[in-house]
Amino acid sequence: MSTVYDALSQRKSHGESTVIRVIGWDIGGANVKAARLLFTGGRAESGAAIRRYFELWNNARDLRRLLQEIYSDLGRADAMVLTMTGELCDAFNDRAEGIAHIIDAARGAAQGIPLYVINLDGLLIRLDGGEVDLLTLAPTNWIAEALVLATRQPDCLLVDIGSTTTDLIPIVGRKIAARGKRDIERLVHGELIYTGVLRTPVTAITSRIPLRGTICPISAEHFAVSADVYVTLGRLQPEDYTCATPDGHEKTRQGALRRLARVVCEDSKHLTVGELHAMAAYIAERQIQQITEGMFQVLSRFENGHCLPVAPVGVGAFLGETCAKRLGLAICDPPVLTDSGSLSLSPCAAAATLLGEAISHP
Amino acid sequence: MSTVYDALSQRKSHGESTVIRVIGWDIGGANVKAARLLFTGGRAESGAAIRRYFELWNNARDLRRLLQEIYSDLGRADAMVLTMTGELCDAFNDRAEGIAHIIDAARGAAQGIPLYVINLDGLLIRLDGGEVDLLTLAPTNWIAEALVLATRQPDCLLVDIGSTTTDLIPIVGRKIAARGKRDIERLVHGELIYTGVLRTPVTAITSRIPLRGTICPISAEHFAVSADVYVTLGRLQPEDYTCATPDGHEKTRQGALRRLARVVCEDSKHLTVGELHAMAAYIAERQIQQITEGMFQVLSRFENGHCLPVAPVGVGAFLGETCAKRLGLAICDPPVLTDSGSLSLSPCAAAATLLGEAISHP
Numbered sequence: 001m002s003t004v005y006d007a008l009s010q011r012k013s014h015g016e017s018t019v020i021r022v023i024g025w026d027i028g029g030a031n032v033k034a035a036r037l038l039f040t041g042g043r044a045e046s047g048a049a050i051r052r053y054f055e056l057w058n059n060a061r062d063l064r065r066l067l068q069e070i071y072s073d074l075g076r077a078d079a080m081v082l083t084m085t086g087e088l089c090d091a092f093n094d095r096a097e098g099i100a101h102i103i104d105a106a107r108g109a110a111q112g113i114p115l116y117v118i119n120l121d122g123l124l125i126r127l128d129g130g131e132v133d134l135l136t137l138a139p140t141n142w143i144a145e146a147l148v149l150a151t152r153q154p155d156c157l158l159v160d161i162g163s164t165t166t167d168l169i170p171i172v173g174r175k176i177a178a179r180g181k182r183d184i185e186r187l188v189h190g191e192l193i194y195t196g197v198l199r200t201p202v203t204a205i206t207s208r209i210p211l212r213g214t215i216c217p218i219s220a221e222h223f224a225v226s227a228d229v230y231v232t233l234g235r236l237q238p239e240d241y242t243c244a245t246p247d248g249h250e251k252t253r254q255g256a257l258r259r260l261a262r263v264v265c266e267d268s269k270h271l272t273v274g275e276l277h278a279m280a281a282y283i284a285e286r287q288i289q290q291i292t293e294g295m296f297q298v299l300s301r302f303e304n305g306h307c308l309p310v311a312p313v314g315v316g317a318f319l320g321e322t323c324a325k326r327l328g329l330a331i332c333d334p335p336v337l338t339d340s341g342s343l344s345l346s347p348c349a350a351a352a353t354l355l356g357e358a359i360s361h362p
Numbered sequence: 363m364s365t366v367y368d369a370l371s372q373r374k375s376h377g378e379s380t381v382i383r384v385i386g387w388d389i390g391g392a393n394v395k396a397a398r399l400l401f402t403g404g405r406a407e408s409g410a411a412i413r414r415y416f417e418l419w420n421n422a423r424d425l426r427r428l429l430q431e432i433y434s435d436l437g438r439a440d441a442m443v444l445t446m447t448g449e450l451c452d453a454f455n456d457r458a459e460g461i462a463h464i465i466d467a468a469r470g471a472a473q474g475i476p477l478y479v480i481n482l483d484g485l486l487i488r489l490d491g492g493e494v495d496l497l498t499l500a501p502t503n504w505i506a507e508a509l510v511l512a513t514r515q516p517d518c519l520l521v522d523i524g525s526t527t528t529d530l531i532p533i534v535g536r537k538i539a540a541r542g543k544r545d546i547e548r549l550v551h552g553e554l555i556y557t558g559v560l561r562t563p564v565t566a567i568t569s570r571i572p573l574r575g576t577i578c579p580i581s582a583e584h585f586a587v588s589a590d591v592y593v594t595l596g597r598l599q600p601e602d603y604t605c606a607t608p609d610g611h612e613k614t615r616q617g618a619l620r621r622l623a624r625v626v627c628e629d630s631k632h633l634t635v636g637e638l639h640a641m642a643a644y645i646a647e648r649q650i651q652q653i654t655e656g657m658f659q660v661l662s663r664f665e666n667g668h669c670l671p672v673a674p675v676g677v678g679a680f681l682g683e684t685c686a687k688r689l690g691l692a693i694c695d696p697p698v699l700t701d702s703g704s705l706s707l708s709p710c711a712a713a714a715t716l717l718g719e720a721i722s723h724p
Contacts (some may be wrong), residue, residue: 114639179575189575210655213541213551213663274665282658285688289651293572296644301575303636306643326647 022360023077023110024352025067026141027102029056029089030164030199030243032066035349036074037338042360046340049349050074053242060091060101069108079331081116081124081355082106083141083347085165088183101133103127116355118144124358139183141347142167146176148350149311152335156309157299159291159323160347161316163198163227164244166291167191168298170308179301190297195290197236197316199243200226202263206286209264209279216264222246224259226287231256232280235318242315256280284319292325300325311335312346369627383719384715385428385439385472388503389541390465391418391451392526392561392605394428399435399700404722408702409608410437411711415604422453422463425557429471442469443478443486443717445709446502447527450545463491463668469504478717480506482543486720501545504529505707508538510712511673514697518671519661522709523678525560525589525605528653529553530660532670541663552659557652559598559678561605564590564625568648571626571641576698578626584608586621594642597680604677618642646681661689674706675696 020039025032045220056063061320071077081152087098107115107127115127118140125132139296146158146169158169168191170177180186187194202224207218223246230236231253241251247262249255252266257276261268299305309330312320324331337343337353382401387394397411412432418425433439449460469477469489477489479503487494508520508531520531530553532539542548549556560644564586570579585608592598593615603613609624611617616630618639623630630638661667671692674682686693699705699715 039608149397190572210552210659210662213659215552217660272665274667275662278658278662281689282662285654285658292647296640296647297572297575297577299570300640300644301639303634305636307642327643 018360020079020356021075021077022352022356022359023071023074023080023108024144024348024350024355025080025082025084026055026108026144026346026348026351027063027067027082027084027086028141028164029086030054032063032070033281033346033348034070034074035065035343035346035352036077037343037349037352037356039356039360042357044338044353044356047338047343047349047352048074049343049346051242052210054108055244056086057089057091060089064105064108067105071110077110078114079114079116079355079359080106080110080350081118081144081261081350082137083118083144084137085139085141087138090290093140096134096137099138118351118354122147122176124196124355141351142169143176144351144354145169145313145345145347146171146178148337148353149313149335149345150174150176153309153332155304156311156332157295157329158311159295159320160313161291161320162314163316164194164196164200164337166193166195166294166314166316168193168291168294170302172302177302182250190294193291193294195287196226197230197287197319198225198227198241200287201246202226202229202260202283205283205290209282211264211275211279219265222260223262224256226283228256228259229253229280229283229287232260232277233284236315240315288319288322288326291319292326295323295324295327311345373546382477382718383437383439384714384718384721385433385442386435386506386710386712386717387442387444387446387468388444388708389418389425389429389444389448389507390503390711391448391467392416392523395708395710396429396430396432397705397708397714399440399705399714399718400712401718401722404719406700406715406718409700409711409714410436411705411708413604417590417606418448419451419453422451422531425464426467426470426518429467433472435716439472439475441717441721442468442472442480443480443713445480445501445508446499447501447503457500458496461500465496465499472671473675475593476662480713480716484509484538486717494679503713504527504531505538506533506713506716507675507707507709508533508540510699510715511675511697511707512536512538515671515673515694516695517666518673519657519691520673520675521657521682522675523653523682524558524676525678525695526556526558526562527717528555528557528656528676530555530653530656532660534664536624539664552656554654555656557649558588558591559649559681560587560589562601562649563608564588564591564622564645567645567652571644573626573637573641580625581627583624585624586598588645589613590618591623591645591649594622594639595646597646598677602677619704631693650681650688651683653681655687673707677684 037047087095092098154174160167179189227241238251258268280282310324311332395413399409402471449457454460516536541551548554589603600613620630672686673694
């Protein structure tokens with residue numbers, strides 16, 4: 001094991017400046033995301049990102065092949081850096097096994113390329129076959145993201161609302177001020193809210209829904225997810241619905257309405273569009289409350305908590321803005337990662353940024 | 363018993379037009395409110411209103427004297443109309459006893475003045491000693507208010523947030539579209555939310571509060587009320603704090619902070635102002651959720667529920683606006699009751715309006 005500050009052997013020359021190509025990975029349980037950044041003369045010039053829905057719990061053996069495909073689509077890199085959360089998924093006996101599996105898949109997907117990880121202390125660690133405590137290497141995607149945000153926004157609350165989970169990370173004086181590192185700690189401290197705008201089952205958001213003037217208890221089946229709610233409300237488009245539908249059918253508004261109706265054990269033709277829309281609005285409201293509940297908890301640690309601006313990130317950034325307004329908090333401008341402005345903040349883009357900067361300015 | 367359409371014996375002449383002076387009463391458990399309107403030529407010209415904090419449960423015998431004082435302050439009337447909710451208070455063995463007591467007090471306070479009530483069907487009934495089913499005469503303050511609003515706003519949701527309770531009354535096609543009449547029915551249908559911006563104990567709003575990054579369970583004592591929350595947040599001024607303070611001390615922000623600190627079993631000097639402010643913001647958030655929960659339930663009955671405008675009324679109208687925005691609903695202009703624009707909508711002003719109009723246009 002060595003750190004990034006060891007000299008990197010391979011660099012490409014581009015005119016007078018050195019061009020460095022880095023890829024950052026964010027390997028979750030349901031999504032693999034990667035960003036490739038081009039650094040020239042120490043500056044991130046441009047970048048591109050890829051997101052693939054991938055049910056790691058069903059296909060752990062295929063992870064390496066998927067990473068190879070993504071690597072091939074993104075283009076060659078001089079170095080790569082891994083962040084992950086997928087180690088939690090129940091394809092693995094424990095998290096250490098998951099972490100090892102993900103590292104092996106990444107190493108196999110791009111052989112010969114220097115491979116780094118970000119650890120729980122936010123340090124870049126080169127994986128070169130030496131001993132490493134696997135449990136210090138995950139979950140780290142939020143750390144990469146918060147580290148990069150902290151260089152651009154010295155005091156703020158990072159609100160990253162993803163497909164499945166939400167990270168609430170306070171940044172104070174350019175430093176991550178989170179209390180938790182492992183997920184179990186982050187849950188306790190309100191920094192990890194297990195709710196997101198695509199994959200979250202409606203049953204994890206509420207157990208009852210107002211309907212025709214009554215309060216209707218709902219089924220405990222995997223009939224509809226949060227993506228159905230936001231497609232119904234027009235806050236997400238069917239093409240944003242990047243996870244599987246519970247019924248295997250179409251991601252259109254019609255499909256979403258049918259799935260929502262089943263939550264109250266009914267066919268959509270027996271409910272009006274207005275009724276289904278009202279159900280979706282109520283579920284969204286309850287999800288907003290899940291997130292603001294965590295925000296209140298996290299911000300209660302800071303004397304200036306009621307005036308920290310919010311950096312809304314992720315596929316659910318629109319909901320992050322709503323939550324910020326609820327608490328009367330300002331919204332930060334989106335952080336700029338590259339000169340071309342082509343990449344928005346995400347854990348994989350942040351990881352690539354950290355690696356590229358470390359290599360460029362050793 | 364006779365209706366208002368019986369000719370009224372006493373009218374005052376004012377130039378060529380007939381001047382009619384009416385008083386509407388709203389006798390609650392903790393507040394007595396009255397409005398006096400001057401009708402000239404059938405139009406409400408001007409009016410004035412009085413509100414007195416009065417703990418009916420402690421002072422039922424003094425009600426008559428209080429009503430006499432208010433009557434004397436407002437000035438003589440040609441007729442009066444009663445609405446009430448105070449019949450519920452536990453000074454009375456049952457509601458019929460409470461209704462009878464309130465009627466007797468009103469009759470005694472202004473002897474010889476024709477006395478009307480509004481019944482659960484929204485009809486003006488003259489109390490002239492005949493038989494009447496007392497239980498049809500309360501609670502009626504929300505009915506008077508909704509009837510008047512319906513003549514000015516044909517489709518809307520009345521959101522009257524008072525000191526202690528909130529009424530959510532849908533108005534559709536100029537008609538009251540509420541499902542409940544008695545309080546127990548109104549609670550079930552979400553039309554009566556037992557929460558308000560002054561007297562509601564914090565313990566009735568939440569059982570835990572985020573504090574210093576933890577979730578702190580709270581004491582089950584009558585240490586602080588919603589007025590303390592809104593004075594702390596600057597949404598209400600100490601002079602709006604018209605109910606008693608739980609500790610009997612001052613209604614200032616300092617006093618409110620001290621009471622809030624005690625909710626988490628602490629002295630205010632051991633908490634920062636930021637911490638106490640954050641506690642208040644959280645309690646307000648939870649109260650907003652109590653109200654929006656009812657709004658979702660009530661609106662779920664209407665296909666156009668997501669586009670009904672809201673008429674926010676009451677001392678907590680500011681919170682009604684917040685709730686409306688949460689649901690993406692428009693806000694109605696405040697209804698105009700008199701030519702001089704001097705009175706805002708309230709149950710007592712509405713009751714006076716109904717009586718004045720009925721007498722003027724028999």
